[in-house]
Amino acid sequence: MFTGIVESFGIVEKIIKEGENLHLTMTAAMAGELKIDQSVSHNGICLTVVDLTDSSYTVTAIKETIEKTAIGNWKVGDRVNLERAMILGARLDGHLVQGHVDQTARCVSIEDSEGSTYFGFEYDEKLANLTIEKGSITVDGTSLTVVDSGRNTFKVAIIPYTLAHTLFGTYQVGSLVNLEFDVIGKYVSKMMSLR
Structure with missing residues (x-):
């Protein structure tokens, strides 16, 4: 984990x-x-x-x-x-991440916003993964909060520190990234689809 x-x-x-x-x-x-x-x-x-x-x-x-x-x-x-890997008993500063990539996505937009940068991503909806507003998403291993959620799109807001200390500083429109969707959300979605 x-x-x-x-x-x-x-x-x-x-x-x-x-x-x-x-x-x-x-x-x-x-x-x-x-x-x-x-x-x-x-x-x-x-x-x-x-x-x-x-x-x-x-x-x-x-x-x-x-x-x-x-x-x-x-x-x-x-x-x-x-x-x-996390140490059991240490603080969980991000969210629970398994390191099991669900699918890839493409960066479709980058917008500067006086103090943060909004990155938009689009992924293949055929795999039935989803995001929710204020839910967790992992992009190339970085734990983030979804600020805008669509059918097969989402945006995240990146602070300057994250921009400088992760690959977000290198992304361009068209960049391919790895996504891991929230594990709790995946279980809930699976249970709902079985009903």
Whole structure:
């Protein structure tokens, strides 16, 4: 489990394709603190550390992860939002995030608003995911509050700190992002559809 509070950036150092898997080596300040078999969120994707040095570590993405997320578009040199798994008993500053990406979305608008920036996203409605006003959403691993919710669209308001310390500072209209919808909302939606 994660909180959606991004700790730092990692940089994609190397990508190796093996069969249907991708092995990604990341350089990150936190590398020296990690352990083999530890879970780390990479733009909201929970991946397991399989190899480690003092300054880098390697994770593996399987076919399903590649198909459901934007990881297949990553290139050497790309920055990635990183978060280690939450510690039981610590404060939950974001919301409960599983690190299981539900689908991707495209950034469709960016609006400056004297002190914050509004980002609009559009996603494929065929997967029946939904957002609600003031509900939680995770965009590339960042826990956010929905400020405007439509049928297959939503907006979030980003403060300058988040803009500087997450990938939001790099997004443009057309950027592809990973989404994880609120886990409680997903259970409620599933129960309602079974009635």
